[in-house]
Amino acid sequence: MRKLLLWMIVLLGVLAAPVEAKLRVFACEPEWGSLLEELAADTIDVDVATNALQDVHVVEARPSLIAKMRKADLLVCSGAQLEIGWLPQLLRQAGNARVTSAAGNFMAANQVTTLDRPASVDRAAGDVHPDGNPHVQLDPYRVLAIARALSARLGELDAANAAIYQQRFDDFESRWQAAITRWEIKAAPLKGKAVVVHHSAWIYLLQWLGMREIGSLEPKPGVPPTSAHLSSLIDVTKAGGAVAIISAAYQDSKPDEWLAGRTGVPALVLPFTVGGDEQAKDLFGLYDSTIDRLLGALK
Amino acid sequence: MRLLAPALALTFLLPGALQAAEPPPDAQIAALAERIRALEANAQMLQSQAAEALAAAQAAQAELQRMKTAQPDPAVAEVSVTAKAGDVTAAANQFNPSIALILNGSYVNHSKDPLDYRRAGFPLVGEGGPSANGLRLGESELSFAANIDDKLYGQLTVAMESEAGETHVGIEEAYIETTALPGGFIARGGRFYSNIGYLNSHHPHTDYFSDRPLAYQAFLGNQYGDDGVQLRWIAPTDAYLEIGTEAFRGENAPAAGAAHGGVGAKTFFVHAGGDVGSNNSWLAGASILHADARDGEDGFSGRSNLFLFDFTWKWAPHGAFKDSGIVLRSEAFIDDRKGVVIDPQDPLALAQSWEGKRRGAYVEGLYRFSRSWDVGYRYDRLWAASSGPYASDHDPQRHSIAATWHNSEFSLLRLQLARDEPQAHFLDNVFTLQYQVSLGAHGAHKF
CATH class of the missing domain: 3.40.50.1980 (Nitrogenase molybdenum iron protein domain)
Known part of the structure; x- marks a missing residue:
C-alpha cells in the first residue's frame, strides 16, 4: 500500500508538471469572470466558480471547486464576507499558498468603499455582513475602480504581459466611461x-x-x-x-x-x-x- | 445687512424730500444738502460693500463646488493599503479567533431499556452505544479557529457533556495546520478526527441524522480521532484528488494502549471527486486504518486493519443545495483482525485467539424540498463474524427516518424514528426529537 501510494504520487507529480505558462485565475462570481475577460482575455485562463442562477451566499465547497482552487495563481472574489460559507473551506482544503494571501488574493469589495456597514453585528438582524454590502458589481464607478486595481494586480503577477494589461485597461476604461454616459442619459x-x-x-x-x-x-x-x-x-x-x-x-x-x-x-x-x-x-x-x-x- | 436696509431707504426717500424743499437757498439748506450728499455717499459705499460681500460669498460657493467636483468619487477614493494584502480567512469574522458554539438537546424514547442493549457480534466501544432515555442535553461544542500567522492555522474544539450529574469537558480537536506549504501539501499536528471515510472528519452537527451509522458506532466508537500528525496532498488535476496519510497515538478504539511507543495507528486515504454537469457532484474515497490494540475496550489485543469505502452523490438544481436537492451516500467497512480476545467483563477468562473479518455498511438518502425542510432515510447493517469469540448468527440492522426543519442556516429541529434490531428478538423502536443551533462564527462546511 505504501509503495503504491508513493508511485501514485510520483506519477501524478510527473503528469502535473507545470507546462502551461498562462496565469490561472479563479473567479468566484461571473461578473468578475467577465471583467477578467475584458482585462486579459488571451493571457489568462479563468475558472468561474458560480453562475447567475446560483445564490453565491450558499454555494457548497464542492470537490471540483477545490481542484480549481488548487491550480489558481489568482483569486478574484467579491469579498466582504459574501463567500464566507464556502471560500474559507476551499482555501483550507486546496493547499494553495499562492492564493491565500497577498498578491494572489483579490477581493473586489476591498478596493472600494462599501455601503450598509452595520453598526452592530447581530444574527437577529439576519445575514448581515460586518464589512458592508458586498454586491458592488452594480455600480459602474465602483466596477471601474475595481477594474483599475485588478489590472494593476494582473500586471504585478504577470509582469511579462504588464503592458498588455495596461493597454487593455485603457481600452476598457474609455469604452466603460462612454457606456456610463450613455446609461446615465438613458436611465434619467x-x-x-x-x-x-x-x-x-x-x-x-x-x-x-x-x-x-x-x-x-x-x-x-x-x-x-x-x-x-x-x-x-x-x-x-x-x-x-x-x-x-x-x-x-x-x-x-x-x-x-x-x-x-x-x-x-x-x-x-x-x-x-x-x-x-x-x-x-x-x-x-x-x-x-x-x-x-x-x-x-x-x- | 442690518445697516444696509435703512441706508437704502434713506437713499430713496431723501432725494424726494430735497426736491420739496428746493426754493429757499440759504445757508441752512446748503448745510442740509451737504449732509444729504454725505449720506448718499455713505449709502453708496454701503451698497458697494454689500455687493462685494455678495460677490465674495458667490466666489466662495463656486470654489467649494469646484473642490467638490475635483475630489474623486468617494466610492472609489478609499483604496486602503491593507486592501491589497486582503486576506479572506482573516476577514472571515469580526473576532479573532472566530468562535462558534453548537448547542443541542433532545428527547429520546427507547421501547427497550438502553441498559439492556447488546449488539450481537460487536461489543460496544467508545461512544458507540444507544443514547439515554428521556430529556437530555446533548454535547455542547465550543470551537475557536483562526489563522495563527501567515503559515499556520489553528483550531480548538471543546465538547462539554453532562452525564449522570457530572459534567465532562473534553478536547475533541486541537490542532495546527499549515497554510503555506508549496506543491499542494498540507500538514497537520495535534488532536483531530481522522480523514478516513466520509463522515469521520465531519462534526456530528453536519449529519443528516441525530446519531451516527451503526458501522461508525461499531468499528470506530462513533468517530475516530486521536493525537497525531497528518500529511495530505491535493493533486493539481482537473478532477479533485486528495491523497494523505496519518499517524496516531493509538489510544482510542479500534486502537488501544498506545502501542509501538505511542504511534499505534496509521492511516492512508484517497478521495476523489468532481462535477457531472452543473447539477451533480460526487465524492468517493478509499481509506485504511491500521491499528494495534493492547487490551482494547472490547477485550481485543492484536492488529486490526479497517478498510473504508465511501461514496457521495449530490444532485441540486444549479448546484444550489440550500433550496432543494438529493444526497445519496454509502459507506462500507471491512474489519480484518488478528489477535487474542479476553472477555473484558471477566479478566480471569482464558484468552481466545481470533482471526477474522466483520463487515458493516450503510446507505442513506436525503431529499431537501425547500430551504426549510428535508427528509432522510438510512439503512444500517452489520455482518458479525461466524466463528470466534464474537461469533453471532444475528446480523444487527437498523432503519431510520428523519424529518428536519431548518428555521435558518443556524437552527434546526429534527424528528427521527428508528427501528433498531441489534440482536435477535430485541427490537428497539426509538423516537428522537432534537434541536440543534449554532452561534457565532459562520462556519464554512466541507462538502
Whole structure:
C-alpha cells in the first residue's frame, strides 16, 4: 500500500508538471469572470466558480471547486464576507499558498468603499455582513475602480504581459466611461422612482440611478419572505408608489409575483450578474439589460 | 445687512424730500444738502460693500463646488493599503479567533431499556452505544479557529457533556495546520478526527441524522480521532484528488494502549471527486486504518486493519443545495483482525485467539424540498463474524427516518424514528426529537 501510494504520487507529480505558462485565475462570481475577460482575455485562463442562477451566499465547497482552487495563481472574489460559507473551506482544503494571501488574493469589495456597514453585528438582524454590502458589481464607478486595481494586480503577477494589461485597461476604461454616459442619459427617467426589492442586494444600483428602496421582501437579509411580512408590504408598495418589485435571476420569484398580483406593481427579474439573462452576456450587457428592464417597468 | 436696509431707504426717500424743499437757498439748506450728499455717499459705499460681500460669498460657493467636483468619487477614493494584502480567512469574522458554539438537546424514547442493549457480534466501544432515555442535553461544542500567522492555522474544539450529574469537558480537536506549504501539501499536528471515510472528519452537527451509522458506532466508537500528525496532498488535476496519510497515538478504539511507543495507528486515504454537469457532484474515497490494540475496550489485543469505502452523490438544481436537492451516500467497512480476545467483563477468562473479518455498511438518502425542510432515510447493517469469540448468527440492522426543519442556516429541529434490531428478538423502536443551533462564527462546511 505504501509503495503504491508513493508511485501514485510520483506519477501524478510527473503528469502535473507545470507546462502551461498562462496565469490561472479563479473567479468566484461571473461578473468578475467577465471583467477578467475584458482585462486579459488571451493571457489568462479563468475558472468561474458560480453562475447567475446560483445564490453565491450558499454555494457548497464542492470537490471540483477545490481542484480549481488548487491550480489558481489568482483569486478574484467579491469579498466582504459574501463567500464566507464556502471560500474559507476551499482555501483550507486546496493547499494553495499562492492564493491565500497577498498578491494572489483579490477581493473586489476591498478596493472600494462599501455601503450598509452595520453598526452592530447581530444574527437577529439576519445575514448581515460586518464589512458592508458586498454586491458592488452594480455600480459602474465602483466596477471601474475595481477594474483599475485588478489590472494593476494582473500586471504585478504577470509582469511579462504588464503592458498588455495596461493597454487593455485603457481600452476598457474609455469604452466603460462612454457606456456610463450613455446609461446615465438613458436611465434619467428612473431618477427618484421607488422600488421594492427581494433581497438587499441592489443598494449600489439604486444609489447610482438615484432610485429609492421602500421595502424588502425578506423581513431580514437572508431570511426567506414570510406571508405576514408580505401582507404588510402591500400597503407600503401601493402608498410608496413603487414602479417595480425587483429580484435577481437566482431568486425564487413566487413571493414577488404574489405581491405583484395584489398591488398591480410589476414583478421584475433583473439579471443581477453576467449570465442572468440573454442580454447580460458580459458586463456591458448586464447594465444594458438592467436599465432596459427597469425602464420597461415605467411604461 | 442690518445697516444696509435703512441706508437704502434713506437713499430713496431723501432725494424726494430735497426736491420739496428746493426754493429757499440759504445757508441752512446748503448745510442740509451737504449732509444729504454725505449720506448718499455713505449709502453708496454701503451698497458697494454689500455687493462685494455678495460677490465674495458667490466666489466662495463656486470654489467649494469646484473642490467638490475635483475630489474623486468617494466610492472609489478609499483604496486602503491593507486592501491589497486582503486576506479572506482573516476577514472571515469580526473576532479573532472566530468562535462558534453548537448547542443541542433532545428527547429520546427507547421501547427497550438502553441498559439492556447488546449488539450481537460487536461489543460496544467508545461512544458507540444507544443514547439515554428521556430529556437530555446533548454535547455542547465550543470551537475557536483562526489563522495563527501567515503559515499556520489553528483550531480548538471543546465538547462539554453532562452525564449522570457530572459534567465532562473534553478536547475533541486541537490542532495546527499549515497554510503555506508549496506543491499542494498540507500538514497537520495535534488532536483531530481522522480523514478516513466520509463522515469521520465531519462534526456530528453536519449529519443528516441525530446519531451516527451503526458501522461508525461499531468499528470506530462513533468517530475516530486521536493525537497525531497528518500529511495530505491535493493533486493539481482537473478532477479533485486528495491523497494523505496519518499517524496516531493509538489510544482510542479500534486502537488501544498506545502501542509501538505511542504511534499505534496509521492511516492512508484517497478521495476523489468532481462535477457531472452543473447539477451533480460526487465524492468517493478509499481509506485504511491500521491499528494495534493492547487490551482494547472490547477485550481485543492484536492488529486490526479497517478498510473504508465511501461514496457521495449530490444532485441540486444549479448546484444550489440550500433550496432543494438529493444526497445519496454509502459507506462500507471491512474489519480484518488478528489477535487474542479476553472477555473484558471477566479478566480471569482464558484468552481466545481470533482471526477474522466483520463487515458493516450503510446507505442513506436525503431529499431537501425547500430551504426549510428535508427528509432522510438510512439503512444500517452489520455482518458479525461466524466463528470466534464474537461469533453471532444475528446480523444487527437498523432503519431510520428523519424529518428536519431548518428555521435558518443556524437552527434546526429534527424528528427521527428508528427501528433498531441489534440482536435477535430485541427490537428497539426509538423516537428522537432534537434541536440543534449554532452561534457565532459562520462556519464554512466541507462538502
